Amino acid sequence: GAGVSQSPSNKVTEKGKDVELRCDPISGHTALYWYRQSLGQGLEFLIYFQGNSAPDKSGLPSDRFSAERTGGSVSTLTIQRTQQEDSAVYLCASSSTGGLAKNIQYFGAGTRLSVL
């Protein structure tokens, strides 16, 4: 596609429910990133996929969070047993390389998650 696509754009859920957020990166981009942005805050790194390498999960805040990337393209971020503090905008980005070299990340429009 022309840009990074995320769905849904908005998600309202009840505390304790599981949610899945989807990201479809720019075609041909090998690296995919998930970030979280709480109200009025900067972006918090969650997880990073680069090609077939093991993902960098160092930013996941708890074991309730997991992500997978199927076929090197679409990624799903899953939050189990959601809590109110999980409410945030979840942003996905992709880049043409994941290495050091000057990769530029392009962001999707985000999914706004509200946990009631």
Next chain:
Amino acid sequence: QKEVEQNSGPLSVPEGAIASLNCTYSDRGSQSFFWYRQYSGKSPELIMSIYSNGDKEDGRFTAQLNKASQYVSLLIRDSQPSDSATYLCAVNSGNTGKLIFGQGTTLQVKP
């Protein structure tokens, strides 16, 4: 100590003035530096990238990098009301493509 620090602002400048935004970082191994602009309710969009010490100019924007002092700045010349947004400084982590973001500086350009 935060890894990437920015003054949250708001920074208020009159239309036509120069806006100066600053960022410091802690990881001396970082080699890629970015400025993203984020309008309220929107996702970040890249406005500048810089990889070498010195200045890099693109239209009204100039990015400045000083690795010895571990700071990167963004100058916006002839500021316009449409420049009013939050500016996020991002620095790559170590030898990876992972970005660490600052909290952002809110810029207000008053007509």
